[in-house]
Amino acid sequence: MKLAENEFLKYMSKFEKNPFEIVLHGESHLIGSGKPAFSVVFHKTPEINELLTSTSIALGKAYMDGDIEIKGELYDALNLFLGQMGEFSTDRKKLKKLIFTSGSKKNQKKEVSSHYDIGNDFYRLWLDETMSYSCGYFGNNTDTLYDAQCNKINRTLQKLHLEEGMSLCDIGCGWGFLLIQAAKQYKVHGVGITLSEEQKKEFERRIREENLEEYLTVKLLDYRDLPDVGQKFDRIVSIGMVEHVGRQNYREFMQCVKDALKPGGIFLLHYISALLEYPGDAWIKKYIFPGGVIPSLREIINIAGELRFYTLDVESWRRHYNKTLLCWNDNFQKHRDQVVKMFDEKFARMWELYLCACAATFMNGIIDLHQIVFINGVNNELPMVRWY
Numbered sequence: 001m002k003l004a005e006n007e008f009l010k011y012m013s014k015f016e017k018n019p020f021e022i023v024l025h026g027e028s029h030l031i032g033s034g035k036p037a038f039s040v041v042f043h044k045t046p047e048i049n050e051l052l053t054s055t056s057i058a059l060g061k062a063y064m065d066g067d068i069e070i071k072g073e074l075y076d077a078l079n080l081f082l083g084q085m086g087e088f089s090t091d092r093k094k095l096k097k098l099i100f101t102s103g104s105k106k107n108q109k110k111e112v113s114s115h116y117d118i119g120n121d122f123y124r125l126w127l128d129e130t131m132s133y134s135c136g137y138f139g140n141n142t143d144t145l146y147d148a149q150c151n152k153i154n155r156t157l158q159k160l161h162l163e164e165g166m167s168l169c170d171i172g173c174g175w176g177f178l179l180i181q182a183a184k185q186y187k188v189h190g191v192g193i194t195l196s197e198e199q200k201k202e203f204e205r206r207i208r209e210e211n212l213e214e215y216l217t218v219k220l221l222d223y224r225d226l227p228d229v230g231q232k233f234d235r236i237v238s239i240g241m242v243e244h245v246g247r248q249n250y251r252e253f254m255q256c257v258k259d260a261l262k263p264g265g266i267f268l269l270h271y272i273s274a275l276l277e278y279p280g281d282a283w284i285k286k287y288i289f290p291g292g293v294i295p296s297l298r299e300i301i302n303i304a305g306e307l308r309f310y311t312l313d314v315e316s317w318r319r320h321y322n323k324t325l326l327c328w329n330d331n332f333q334k335h336r337d338q339v340v341k342m343f344d345e346k347f348a349r350m351w352e353l354y355l356c357a358c359a360a361t362f363m364n365g366i367i368d369l370h371q372i373v374f375i376n377g378v379n380n381e382l383p384m385v386r387w388y
Contacts, residue, residue: 007048018080039071055088060283064350078360099279101291103246105222109195111291116196126331131175134240135321135369145327162186166234172241176203183215193221227259239270264379273297273370313373321369325359
């Protein structure tokens with residue numbers, strides 16, 4: 001056996017928690033002890049220096065390039081393997097420019113556009129009819145993805161304690177389903193802000209289609225410019241957006257929300273969270289979400305307290321996001337041939353890896369999803385119970 005193959009197998013031997021099989025040049029090698037839970041065929045041996053620089057990038061790129069073949073379901077293998085991400089190598093010095101990107105307005109618009117402006121037709125293939133690209137809420141086992149996204153919106157709007165005529169701002173509004181439902185159900189006046197031109201275009205079309213021009217507007221706007229709009233909102237919501245802000249900007253983000261929110265107003269923050277403050281996964285940053293950083297629950301709560309945001313409610317949706325991602329992957333697989341035609345095979349493998357890997361990391365508790373309800377100062381007029 002070649003030296004490179006020996007080094008590779010030695011490196012991989014530390015991932016022994018759940019035994020699995022590695023097949024190299026037709027030869028089987030067992031990692032761990034016991035019956036292998038899954039098999040991985042390596043058509044090309046990863047370079048050891050690449051694994052040491054970033055295990056995530058080395059293995060992720062190998063899968064994208066077709067150098068790795070999983071026998072069985074990709075999610076099942078990742079669910080067993082990614083519980084050991086603490087063993088991954090990441091050379092932060094070598095990857096400094098990738099891991100720690102600029103938090104400037106110009107760069108963050110570029111990063112957001114690189115993901116969300118791929119094209120509405122692409123996202124329409126595998127999202128549900130609401131075009132919701134965030135965690136759904138599965139009230140029972142029979143809920144479809146559409147049901148879960150409607151549940152998510154209804155539950156979120158209930159937490160905002162909306163009343164007719166109120167003003168609501170959605171920071172990172174996506175394709176606008178939340179604001180559309182808020183306007184239809186509660187007759188509130190909503191403003192959505194996004195950095196994605198594709199999302200803005202589609203949201204504006206939906207506003208016209210629903211005849212909600214009287215109630216809703218959408219702006220291509222950075223959150224840092226929100227206080228300059230000159231409007232104070234009764235309610236502010238942000239779903240799946242703070243992950244793009246960057247650790248250096250969390251306090252500024254929260255301060256901008258406070259400056260745009262009326263005293264006693266409710267701010268609901270829905271975001272992917274972590275137990276501790278990590279800089280983020282290198283493969284995700286390189287190929288999926290440039291500049292993305294997942295905040296810990298405690299750092300957001302700490303900043304909120306310093307700004308006199310009172311924490312009213314915290315709810316974990318971790319397993320709901322696992323199920324949401326698996327639904328997305330099911331839809332993605334049904335339309336995989338169309339994705340390949342739109343882009344290519346490498347792109348399709350990259351996205352299925354992203355969806356399945358994220359589902360596995362939620363299931364393993366590596367990341368979480370939290371909804372937090374904050375009050376801007378003291379508000380004794382709200383119900384004393386969880387009204388929703």
